[in-house]
Amino acid sequence: xxxxxxxxxxxxxxxxxxxxxxxxxxxxxxxxxxxxxxxxxxxxxxxxxxxxxxxxxxxxxxxxxxxxxxxxxxxxxxxxxxxxxxxxxxxxxxxxxxxxxxxxxxxxxxxxxxxxxxxxxxxxxxxxxxxxxxxxxxxxxxxxxxxxxxxxxxxxxxxxxxxxxxxxxxxxxxxxxxxxxxxxxxxxxxxxxxxxxxxxxxxxxxxxxxxxxxxxxxxxxxxxxxxxxxxxxxxxxxxxxxxxxxxxxxxxxxxxxxxxxxxxxxxxxxxxxxxxxxxxxxxxxxxxxxxxxxxxxxxxxxxxxxxxxxxxxxxxxxxxxxxxxxxxxxxxxxxxxxxxxxxxxxxxxxxxxxxxxxxxxxxxxxxxxxxxxxxxxxxxxxxxxxxxxxxxxxxxxxxxxxxxxxxxxxxxxxxxxxxxxxxxxxxxxxxxxxxxxxxxxxxxxxxxxxxxx
Amino acid sequence: xxxxxxxxxxxxxxxxxxxxxxxxxxxxxxxxxxxxxxxxxxxxxxxxxxxxxxxxxxxxxxxxxxxxxxxxxxxxxxxxxxxxxxxxxxxxxxxxxxxxxxxxxxxxxxxxxxxxxxxxxxxxxxxxxxxxxxxxxxxxxxxxxxxxxxxxxxxxxxxxxxxxxxxxxxxxxxxxxxxxxxxxxxxxxxxxxxxxxxxxxxxxxxxxxxxxxxxxxxxxxxxxxxxxxxxxxxxxxxxxxxxxxxxxxxxxxxxxxxxxxxxxxxxxxxxxxxxxxxxxxxxxxxxxxxxxxxxxxxxxxxxxxxxxxxxxxxxxxxxxxxxxxxxxxxxxxxxxxxxxxxxxxxxxxxxxxxxxxxxxxxxxxxxxxxxxxxxxxxxxxxxxxxxxxxxxxxxxxxxxxxxxxxxxxxxxxxxxxxxxxxxxxxxxxxxxxxxxxxxxxxxxxxxxxxxxxxxxxxxxxx
Numbered sequence: 081x082x083x084x085x086x087x088x089x090x091x092x093x094x095x096x097x098x099x100x101x102x103x104x105x106x107x108x109x110x111x112x113x114x115x116x117x118x119x120x121x122x123x124x125x126x127x128x129x130x131x132x133x134x135x136x137x138x139x140x141x142x143x144x145x146x147x148x149x150x151x152x153x154x155x156x157x158x159x160x161x162x163x164x165x166x167x168x169x170x171x172x173x174x175x176x177x178x179x180x181x182x183x184x185x186x187x188x189x190x191x192x193x194x195x196x197x198x199x200x201x202x203x204x205x206x207x208x209x210x211x212x213x214x215x216x217x218x219x220x221x222x223x224x225x226x227x228x229x230x231x232x233x234x235x236x237x238x239x240x241x242x243x244x245x246x247x248x249x250x251x252x253x254x255x256x257x258x259x260x261x262x263x264x265x266x267x268x269x270x271x272x273x274x275x276x277x278x279x280x281x282x283x284x285x286x287x288x289x290x291x292x293x294x295x296x297x298x299x300x301x302x303x304x305x306x307x308x309x310x311x312x313x314x315x316x317x318x319x320x321x322x323x324x325x326x327x328x329x330x331x332x333x334x335x336x337x338x339x340x341x342x343x344x345x346x347x348x349x350x351x352x353x354x355x356x357x358x359x360x361x362x363x364x365x366x367x368x369x370x371x372x373x374x375x376x377x378x379x380x381x382x383x384x385x386x387x388x389x390x391x392x393x394x395x396x397x398x399x400x401x402x403x404x405x406x407x408x409x410x411x412x413x414x415x416x417x418x419x420x421x422x423x424x425x426x427x428x429x430x431x432x433x434x435x436x437x438x439x440x441x442x443x444x445x446x447x448x449x450x451x452x453x454x455x456x457x458x459x460x461x462x463x464x465x466x467x468x469x470x471x472x473x474x475x476x477x478x479x480x481x482x483x484x485x486x487x488x489x490x491x492x493x494x495x496x497x498x499x500x501x502x503x504x505x506x507x508x509x510x511x512x513x514x515x516x517x518x519x520x521x522x523x524x525x526x527x528x529x530x531x532x533x
Numbered sequence: 534x535x536x537x538x539x540x541x542x543x544x545x546x547x548x549x550x551x552x553x554x555x556x557x558x559x560x561x562x563x564x565x566x567x568x569x570x571x572x573x574x575x576x577x578x579x580x581x582x583x584x585x586x587x588x589x590x591x592x593x594x595x596x597x598x599x600x601x602x603x604x605x606x607x608x609x610x611x612x613x614x615x616x617x618x619x620x621x622x623x624x625x626x627x628x629x630x631x632x633x634x635x636x637x638x639x640x641x642x643x644x645x646x647x648x649x650x651x652x653x654x655x656x657x658x659x660x661x662x663x664x665x666x667x668x669x670x671x672x673x674x675x676x677x678x679x680x681x682x683x684x685x686x687x688x689x690x691x692x693x694x695x696x697x698x699x700x701x702x703x704x705x706x707x708x709x710x711x712x713x714x715x716x717x718x719x720x721x722x723x724x725x726x727x728x729x730x731x732x733x734x735x736x737x738x739x740x741x742x743x744x745x746x747x748x749x750x751x752x753x754x755x756x757x758x759x760x761x762x763x764x765x766x767x768x769x770x771x772x773x774x775x776x777x778x779x780x781x782x783x784x785x786x787x788x789x790x791x792x793x794x795x796x797x798x799x800x801x802x803x804x805x806x807x808x809x810x811x812x813x814x815x816x817x818x819x820x821x822x823x824x825x826x827x828x829x830x831x832x833x834x835x836x837x838x839x840x841x842x843x844x845x846x847x848x849x850x851x852x853x854x855x856x857x858x859x860x861x862x863x864x865x866x867x868x869x870x871x872x873x874x875x876x877x878x879x880x881x882x883x884x885x886x887x888x889x890x891x892x893x894x895x896x897x898x899x900x901x902x903x904x905x906x907x908x909x910x911x912x913x914x915x916x917x918x919x920x921x922x923x924x925x926x927x928x929x930x931x932x933x934x935x936x937x938x939x940x941x942x943x944x945x946x947x948x949x950x951x952x953x954x955x956x957x958x959x960x961x962x963x964x965x966x967x968x969x970x971x972x973x974x975x976x977x978x979x980x981x982x983x984x985x986x987x988x989x990x991x992x993x994x995x
Contacts, residue, residue, distance in 0.1 A: 349957040356959060359845030378826030385849060386856025393857035393927075394864070460864065490816040492823060 082146035082483050082501065083134060083189045085370050086235030087435075090131035092173065093180070093236060094163040096192055098122035099170045100177030105329055106166050113429060117334035120166025121159075127184040129161030130154035138483070139371040145500040146483040152185045165238075167330045169322060171278030172238035175199050190504075193236050200233035200244035203272060207244075207251035208525050210268040211452065214255045217461035218525035220451035221247060222468040223391045224444040226384070227367040227376060227475040232437060238279045239437040245275025246290060246441035247448070253294040253304070254452040261307045270311040276441060277318045281330045284319045286441050289413055293442070297406035297449055337428050350426050354419030357434055361418055364436025365443055367475050372435065374482040376475045384475075387467045388447055394460060395451035403449060410446035414439045457528050465526045469518035476514035480507065534672075535665035536984035541698035541943065542657040544970040544977040546610035546950050547598065547650060549837050550699030551904075554595035556637065557644070557700060558627040560656055562586035563634045564641030569796055570630045577896060581801035584630025591648035593625025594618035602950070604840040609967040610950040614650050629702075631797045633789060635742030636702040639663050654971075657700050664697035664708035667739065670732045671715040672992060677728070678719065682992040683931040684918025685715065687858045688911040690851065691834040691843060691942035696904060702743045703904040706750070709739030710908030713754050714915045721764035724771040734778040740908060741785040745797045748786045750908045753880055761873035761916045806897045820899055821886030828885055831903025832910050834942050839902065841949040844959075847941035854934045855914060861927070862918030873916050881906050932989035939985040940978075947977060 084090045098106060106120030130151055137147040165173075179191030204225060208218045224247055232240030249272030252265050276290065277283045295301055305312065344350075366384055367376030376384075396403065417439050425433035454461055484499040484507060485491055495507065503510040548554045562570060570584030598618050601611040629637075643655030668689065675685050688711050696704030716732035723729065740754065741747040759765055768775065811817075833851050834843030842848075863871055884906050892900035903910075944962070951966035951974060952958050962974060970977050 345957075348960070352959050353957045356844075356957065359849055362845075362849055377823075382826055382829055382852055383856075385852050386859075389853035389857040390860030392853075393861055397927075490812070490820045490823070492819045493815065 081231070081235055081369070081479065081503070082138065082148075083151070083186060084131060085135060085139070085146065085374075085483065086232065086237050087239075087371050087437075088165055089236050090135065091163045091165045092176065092238065093131045093189055093192060094122060094124075094128050094161045095165050095168065095170075096173040096177035096236065097128050097180040097188070098124050098161075098163065098177075099173040100180060104170050106163070108333075109162055109166070111333040111338060113338055115162070116164050117338075117428065118167040118330065119162055119164040121162045122166065123160055125184055126157035126160055127151075127154065129157050129159065130184070131161075131189075135371070140373050141486075142373045142375075142482060143486040143488050145486045147501065150186050151189060167332065168238065168281060169278055169283065169325055169330075171275070172196065172241045175241070176236050189236070193234060196236055196241065197234045200240050203241075203244040203248040203268075203275060204233075206264060206268040206271065207248040209264040210248070210251040210262075211254075211448075212456065213262045213264055214452075215456060216255070216452055217454040217456045217458075217464075219391065219461040219465040219468070219522075220395065220448055220454045221251060222465050222522065222525055223388050223451055224250075224447040225468075226365055226440070226444075227380075227472050228365050228369065228436065229440060229444070230472065231367070231369045231479070237437075239440070241275050242279035242283065242286070243437070243440045243444060245272045245279060246286070247444055248272030249276055249287075249290055250294070250445045250448045251452075252308075253290070254297060254448060266308065266311065269308050270314060273311060273315045274318055277315060277322050281322075281326055284322045284326070287315065287319065289442060290445055293406055293410050293413065293445060293449070296409050297403060299402060334428060339428070339430055342430070344426065344430065347423075350423045350432075351419055353426075353432055354422035354434065355415070357422055357432065358415055358418050361414065361434070361436045361439050361443070365440040366436070368436065369479045370482070374479050374487075377478045380471050380475050380478065383467075384471050387464065387471065391454065391464050392447065392450035394464075395454040399450075399453065406449050407446055410442055410449065414442050414446070417442065457526075462522075462526045465522035466519065469522040472518040473515040477511060480511060480514070534668045534988055535662055537939065537981065537988055538661035538665050538694055538698045539658060540977060540980040540984050541695055541946075542654070542661050543972050544943070544947055544981070545695070545699055545836075546602065546612075546968065546970075547615070547653045548595060549599065549603065549610065549841075549950065550696065550701045551703075551838050551902075552629060553700050554598060555627045555629040556640070556702070557595045557653055557656060558586060558588075558592050558625050559629040559632065560637040560641035560700065561592045561644040561648075561652070562588050562627065562641075563637040564644060568634050570627070571624075572800075573626055573630065575800040575805055577805055579626070580628050581805075581895065582631035582797065583626055583628040585624045585626050586630065587624050589648055590620050590623040590625050591615070592644075593622045594620055594648065595653070596625070597621045599838070603838040605953075606837075606840040606842075606949055607953040607955055609953045611968065615653060616649050631799065632702065633742055633745060633747070633792055633797075635739070636660065636705040639705070640700050653700070657698060660700055660705060661698045664704055667708040667712045667736060668697075670736075671712045674712075674715050674719045674729060674732060677726075679923065681918060681921040681923045681928055683858045683928055684862055684914040684921060685711070686931060686935040686989070686992060687851075687855045687914040687918075688714075689935070690832065690911075691847075691939055692832055692836065692903060693907065693911070694939070695834070695836045695946070701904075703907065705739060706743035706747065707904070707907045707911060709736045709743060710750065710754060711911045711915070712736035713740050713751070714758060714912040717755055717758035718762055718916070718919050720775075721758060721762040721768065724767070724774050730775070730778055734781060737778070737782045738785050741782065741789055745789075745793055748789050748793075751782065751786070753909060754912060757873045757876050757880070757912065757916065760876060761870045761919065763867070763869045801895060804895050806895070809897055811893065811897065817890055817893055818886055821889035821901070822882070824889060824899065824901055825882060825885050828881065828901070828903045828906050828910070832907050833903070835903065836942075836946045837949070841946050841954075843942045844945040847938045847945070850934060850941075851938045854931055854938070858921075858931060859914050859917040862914065862921045865920050865922065866917060867920075870916055870919060874913060877909055877913050877916065881909050884909065928993055932993045936985040936989040940981050943981045943985075944978065947974065 103122040106122035109119040111117040176192040176196040179195040180188040182188040248268040252268030421434040484495040567586040570586035573583040575581040640656040640660040646652040713736040719729035888901040948962040951962040
């Protein structure tokens with residue numbers, strides 16, 4: 081994917097570079113509607129600010145191919161760089177920031193992406209291991225691993241870390257009633273929980289939501305405390321830290337809306353808008369890549385919905401009612417979150433702004449709850465995994481097409497004959513890897529090796 | 534099912550179905566002896582199949598009615614009665630003039646009340662009644678086998694119900710195809726089942742006669758059900774049992790082939806745009822392939838003149854249920870059923886591309902619609918789930934889900950006609966409708982809830 085093609089990736093890059101250079105927040109930038117409430121100015125090499133200029137030639141323009149403007153190609157900059165995620169929590173930038181060791185250079189962006197992607201991969205692998213330890217199929221994790229999540233995890237976005245953390249946490253928490261934990265399950269809960277709590281400003285809220293829904297599913301609060309006491313203590317401390325961060329740092333300017341007192345549309349209409357946004361959450365979390373300017377091809381989206389539904393239907397065979405209750409609670413949580421986030425955005429900007437990635441951590445949980453008892457080592461779980469691999473590869477092809485030739489009517493195959501932009505590793509090698517890698521993942525995840533309990 | 538269809542029929546504005554004015558004029562003409570009418574020279578505006586029909590010109594008023602709301606989804610419907618609308622053409626024309634007469638013969642019976650709204654409603658109700666009978670026969674066939682009703686419910690998407698309720702040959706075609714898939718599988722499985730054979734005979738004729746390429750649809754359905762049932766060899770042994778039915782179907786195919794060549798294709802065999810430049814074949818094929826997901830949108834529920842999309846949430850729900858039921862069905866199927874399902878998917882993809890290419894040849898526009906592939910698409914859950922055993926909980930969830938989707942889709946359509954689709958006005962239909970159906974908004978909603986729940990309940994009952 082082109083550099084800075086992920087939502088807010090320039091701001092995340094600057095924040096990452098700043099955090100590992102000791103600038104955890106930076107200097108306040110007065111809130112205004114253009115730059116939002118959370119911008120700060122960070123005291124690092126001013127040339128990092130050029131990151132903001134790179135994606136302007138293609139972001140939000142689905143019909144335009146990407147362009148190769150190297151970060152180091154810009155001239156010197158004068159002012160200290162600003163980042164509009166300045167007041168966001170430092171966990172994800174701290175990880176990605178390690179990659180910025182190469183300075184103001186494209187290599188830093190790639191390295192930052194790779195470091196964060198590696199951490200996210202570990203979290204997902206922990207999730208797979210945890211769910212397999214309990215005798216379930218790793219295909220369950222694959223079904224919850226949307227192409228959109230893979231994209232975020234690959235492009236320096238805290239949302240990628242949050243979703244990967246949520247997958248690990250869900251996998252560790254589900255099926256508590258089995259009454260035993262392995263190291264991988266403990267690690268999945270511990271690290272997944274920390275990632276969820278620390279990735280985004282409302283991480284603590286998402287964490288409690290996951291915990292609550294998992295308890296509705298398993299009804300084992302005592303087992304939870306007994307099996308994961310150390311993790312829960314650490315999570316408690318992390319939650320305290322992040323709640324403090326929220327009120328002291330994040331909310332410092334947004335606690336009072338810039339639009340307070342200005343006319344707003346009726347509250348019922350705001351709620352209606354939120355409710356009408358719910359299906360868009362599926363579109364975006366499953367795979368609207370880039371700056372929400374790279375929608376996954378519709379057929380893949382529909383087939384992915386179908387594949388997940390098929391997996392859920394198999395997983396729910398013989399499920400207890402409390403599983404359905406937990407799924408219902410998860411769905412209700414998603415709808416409520418969508419409405420609340422939308423109404424909150426409206427109060428801050430007079431615009432609606434909920435996105436699929438905001439509710440994806442709960443969405444993956446609903447799928448994992450339904451599929452957590454999917455049998456291992458069956459033709460069915462392999463078919464589901466291979467179906468997932470095909471759809472992930474296909475969606476990667478769709479994203480590559482958008483960046484190589486732009487999305488224009490009937491140009492689906494033009495990327496093979498007339499690509500105007502190619503990834504750094506070349507179009508064909510990138511396509512080959514993106515097509516083959518998911519199949520390898522599917523084969524490994526559903527392989528018979530790996531201990532059962 | 535008739536109550537579900539009747540509710541849709543009464544709650545949707547008159548002429549809200551695609552080409553419904555033309556279908557109404559054609560229906561009135563056919564039952565008055567004007568099976569084709571006089572030729573109307575082909576133009577790109579009037580298409581290749583328009584004819585003048587020598588009936589009361591007042592019937593032609595229908596052609597001017599829906600344009601106050603179709604295809605403008607943000608506009609609410611308007612209540613212009615046929616009897617009050619101005620006469621627009623003498624003699625009236627219908628751009629369905631060269632289409633086969635079968636479905637118009639049925640709906641035409643309702644035009645006995647002359648050029649009035651009552652005629653339109655009666656025509657809709659009669660065609661809906663016929664379609665409901667076809668669906669009910671399919672339900673009866675499934676019940677006799679004692680297997681799950683879930684696949685059939687998934688085949689019965691809101692779009693099928695809408696089209697069946699609004700005087701459209703596509704509604705008849707989809708309902709008949711649904712019965713043909715079911716009855717063919719049942720008849721090939723148990724050749725002694727007279728009800729299955731009679732159902733197959735009736736639905737086969739309806740599929741063949743409903744639309745111009747009905748014979749091709751029939752052939753595809755019968756071939757794929759043969760593959761799915763593995764009955765090829767036993768069919769040869771049982772040929773005597775099936776011979777009368779196939780004989781009748783063959784007569785229907787011959788008649789429709791004749792109609793196609795002599796009537797339907799009389800003007801379209803030479804394209805009006807033959808001399809215009811065209812996109813290269815690869816781009817045209819790519820366009821067709823890119824249209825496949827739209828077939829789901831429209832085949833599940835883009836109502837009206839494709840200006841009333843089903844709300845996305847019930848669409849996703851239906852999509853999820855559809856695939857879940859297909860997957861559950863395939864898990865309990867023979868390999869040949871899996872092969873038939875793959876065949877159905879392949880045929881749908883090929884049809885989309887071929888129809889799109891054909892439209893492009895005729896108009897330099899692409900025009901494939903979900904309803905064109907629905908007769909084949911409805912076979913997907915039926916074939917996949919043919920041997921799906923009953924499961925009280927799963928069937929309950931699917932039946933409840935089907936009813937929820939039906940009510941939600943209906944509410945979405947009602948909202949579109951009552952207030953138009955504008956941002957954040959989903960609930961205005963309840964409080965400040967600008968248009969109301971003849972039976973009122975709340976009674977319509979109550980009726981669809983009761984009717985859908987009742988159908989789901991009876992479909993579930995042992």
